[in-house]
Amino acid sequence: MGAMLIKRGGARFRFRKAGRAPRTPGRYHGCAAVLSTKHGKEVVVAPPLKALLGLAVQVPAGLDTDTLGTFTGEVERVGTPLEVAARKARLGMDAAGLSLGLASEGSFGPDPRVPFAPLHHELMVFVDDRLQIQVVEQMTTHRTNYEHITAASFADLGDFLDRAGFPSHAVVVRPNAGLKTWPPHKGLRTVEALQAALRECASASRDGLARVETDMRAHMNPSRLAVIRRLAFRLGRRLLRRCPACETPGWGVVEVVKGLPCAECGHPTGLVGELVAACPLCTHRANRPRYDGRRAAPARDCPYCNP
Ligand SMILES: [Zn+2]
Ligand SMILES: [Zn+2]
Structure with a gap:
């Protein structure tokens, strides 16, 4: 028993010495960076960057990144995903008064090369004002639930909710036609709330149909959150090079x-x-x-x- 413990300790020591961690503390060790998000991305972004770089990630209170565009279309996104992410990072840096900033931006749509396959593109940017640099990592994946359907009633949804990963993944409901300004019901995670929203939106819509969409906001979509986590690891490793x-x-x-x-x-x-x-x-x-x-x-x- 005792011998085993010593052996384990030795193994751990060798692992540390062989080192996946940097031999000298990286440039960002002990620094703080601001992550611009109002959708809880810090849960998956902060731990990788802390572990890899010793960088502390903080989120400024009351930051509204929706002014730069929303998935549900109330505010249109202007510019490329990189431009939007960089603007978002800047927003947080200004609010927190820090020279290091982070933001991620997701885009979803059909894959032009694979018919009927939805594609998720996620981009993460790191801004360092002292060095005057911007470092970008990105990732594309088919592992997304991105989809929408039109339905007159709950029964019309068929197996859509299974494909959407409901209720661990939330959905958004709005009238299908004629009511562009109608506020969408977002973040629906219970059958009751979904049914009520569906009834309301279907009867309000010109064609009697509700449009049900997957909610792509990070805190409502564990699949997207998993991608952001992997991207944070990639960015951390890149900042070590x-x-x-x-x-x-x-x-x-x-x-x-x-x-x-x-x-x-x-x-x-x-x-x-x-x-x-x-x-x-x-x-x-x-x-x-x-x-x-x-x-x-x-x-x-x-x-x-x-x-
Ligand atoms: Zn050939
Ligand atoms: Zn260089």
């Missing part, structure tokens, strides 16, 4: 280059051939191989072998 030229944190992949050569004929295909890593501050860039190590594309993806 320094530029080989100027040592600024945030070195990482900024774009992909297509043209992975065909295994049969060597012709460039539409698949990603290389990744380009760059520094958020200086002009240093470097090409690197794909994460999966693939150096050739199958002939079926080749425009010559499989036109």
Whole structure:
């Protein structure tokens, strides 16, 4: 028993020494960053950044990020997701008076490459005003419940609620036609509340139908929250990587280059051939191989072998 305990302690010590944690405390150790959210994202963003960087994440009270756009369309989002996320981070930094800020922005829609598959794109930005840098990580996934349906009654919903992950994932209900200014019922998580909203919106709608949507706000959507958590880990690891030229944190992949050569004929295909890593501050860039190590594309993806 005693020997086992010693062995365990030794193993832990070796693990620490081999170190996934940085050998020297990173630049952001002991610092505080503000996360601009009114939807509880700190629950999944703060722990990874604390563990990886020693960075404390705080949320300013009373911040209203809805002024920059809402999923339910009352306020239209203006600009690219990165522009919106950067503006959101700035909002929190100004409110908290901090030079470090974070924000994430989600976009949902049909995948142009896969029919009927909804796509979730999430982007997270880290702003450091002292270094004058902006570091971005992003992720796309099909693992989302994003969907909507029109229904005259609760029975019309069929298995929509199962696909939506209701009630752990909330839904939004509004009239389907003719009432753009009608305030949507958001965050519905009980059958009773959903039924009442459905009745009200269906009878108010010109076509007698209610529109039922998945609620994509982070605190109402555990699937989205899981993606934001993974993104926070990615961002944390990226902030540990320094530029080989100027040592600024945030070195990482900024774009992909297509043209992975065909295994049969060597012709460039539409698949990603290389990744380009760059520094958020200086002009240093470097090409690197794909994460999966693939150096050739199958002939079926080749425009010559499989036109
Ligand atoms: Zn080929
Ligand atoms: Zn650099």
